[in-house]
Amino acid sequence: MQKPFNFESFPDRRVTESLKWRVYAEEVLPMWVADMDFLSPPEVIEALRARVEHGIYGYGIEPPSLKQAITAWLERRYQWRVSEEEILFVPSVVSGFNLVALALRAPGSGLLIQTPVYPPFLNVARQAGMKDQRLPLSRDAMGRYYVDGDCFRAALTPETRMFLLCNPHNPVGRVFTREELWTMAEACLERDVVICSDEIHCDLTYSGHVHIPIATLDEAISRKTVTLMSPSKTFNVAGLKFAFAIVPDPTLRKTLKQLVHDLGGGMNIMGIVAAEAAYTRGAGWLQHLLKVLESNRNFVYDFVRNELPGVEMQLPEATYLAWLDCRRLDLQPSPYEFFLTEARVALNNGRDFGTEGRGFVRLNFGCPRSTLEQGLMRMKRALEESRVIS
Template sequence: MTIAADPLERLRTRTSEKWRAYPDDVLPLFVAEMDYPLAEPIAVALIDAVKRSDTGYVGPDRHVQSAFAAYASSTWGWEVDPQRVTTTTDVSVVIVESLRLVIRPGDRVIITPPVYPPFFGMVPEAGGVVEEVPLRFDDGAGWSLDLAGIERAFASGARAFLLCNPHNPVGLVHTAAELAAVAELAARYDAVVVSDEVHAPLTHSDAAFTPFLSVSDAAREHGIAAHAASKAWNLAGLKCALFVAAGDRMSDLLSGLPYEVEVRTSLFGRIASEAAYTAGGPWLDDVLEAVEANRALLTTLLAQYLPEVRYREPRASYLAWLDFRELGWGDDPSAVALDQARVALLPGPDFGSPGAGFARLNFACSPSVLTEAILRLAAVAP
């Protein structure tokens, strides 16, 4: 492993949300920002842009589309046509603008809680109404999509499904068979699947990510994917994301996007994303090695110091979905964690009603910070 998280004293000089939301006595393990230094190829690309005063508007340049297509091919065996890829500011905009194209005001859109909290707001922002079909959980098999529930929602009139693939916060990497079943349902009911795949490059070594648009003709006919380098390479503040289509029907829909949706892309975001997809692979490999080591460390720490907290190791990203219900810390255990342990977690109820009694922890940090966080939590446990 050749990458280490920056020390706390350096991290606290950052001005992003993770390091400005709370006082310095709080360990911030809430928002999805990593503590690792920026990948060198990305830093060089951005510094070079500054040196040449390349800080203007985005122009007609499709290098990032081609870079993403090459990355998708080499990483997932997914052949993407760069001409079917369009940029914008972030994945949230990809989701909202895609939904606006495929639903009418008042149409229902399926989401699968516990799920990324902004999903609950993106659907109404696009004019839709949230239809919740919670994930299924089995002690043996773990988390899975409720395909029967999704079919019932489509049959009763839901017009779209906002899929989280891989799933935040539980780290579920959906199987190709499940995704093909979703695509078949969408085709049967003439609905559309918008697949948020921002965590895809962070799939762990013991799992395999399947792009939704790769599973079948039905998926290509009825799906739009949202991609970005922002999560895997820690570029959220640079504002560049991708609409991806794989069939004529969705490509034609995306061609109707307002001009401003694309030109609001950040030039720095586009430069950084191209560098990430073309030269950021070795850095990401090191990050994933560090993340997987912390995933295992968290299992060990909880077993030793907080055995009441249940945790199922994720297979993607650096987020842990922790079940505090046996501790009796109420519906929002993150409030106890912050007030008494000075550890900031993301509240479980923000992820929907199945999140009561849970909290999400970001373990893309140093092993020492992760250890200190668990020791602080254990010190206030009953």
């Protein structure tokens, strides 16, 4: 009989090398970097324990069983049939999209991103020696972000060589619709622009929203797309450094494979073990996780709406990240610094996501409800004591 999964408590992370819990002072509650305060699936822990007990941790090879597990996962969840030869292992999604940029760069070439966006996106063009092209996501009167087709087409120039897509989107929490994806994909095809799609949060979507890998829209689009995925967010194994790229174009795949060999380093054997266990035996745990996260999401949304007047939030369609608009409160010197100093809660600084993120903070609700309640109450008291809200 399956033991109940534990989403209500977690071991002390300050005694480990945790980035999330060790950067700030002990009295600060960390609700920033995107890893969850939940134990990884027991099947993953058991697989890692067995591998550790073997006692030898030498260089690894690409196990065919892992590629089989990945293709089966993609077909079950997205009805996407991917051949094993199209899969390329990379250390992380971030290294993956930087390697794609290196593979595509040419004199005067441009790279397009949509802001606000996950901070490593902002550095890719510069690091690859490409022209940095940015398009702010559109927002409607209610504050919901969306893709404006006309604006997107206008942002693609003759120099644009690569479009770096984030879907589901970090930090705004959108799961782009089929229509939005078609708009972007067709425009890229018309301009011969390669799409590199960061889909690391693809498994973390909520009721009423379905993730559609952009490469599944059409065969021609698939050939012009590199899709990056990982078990890291889904199963809380980010520190094990494993991701994969789906690269249908054989020429680009060959170039990327060489770059991974030369620049990306070897595979993390523990990451391989964790990934295979997650994709073959972790679906039950994920099903329970999504219920916990959706409940937490709703709790944050209701709390912000009822207890934090002046703060605005759109309901995330995916991810475990809330994007809080604090601009009406004019918190000084910034919302991030206000909540860190006055509430002793560490959030992500919105300005790190691009110019359009100024006045925002990002809150990680991938944690037990008790932790979430504590963080939000600290934020409320800080606003009340500073007479920002009453």
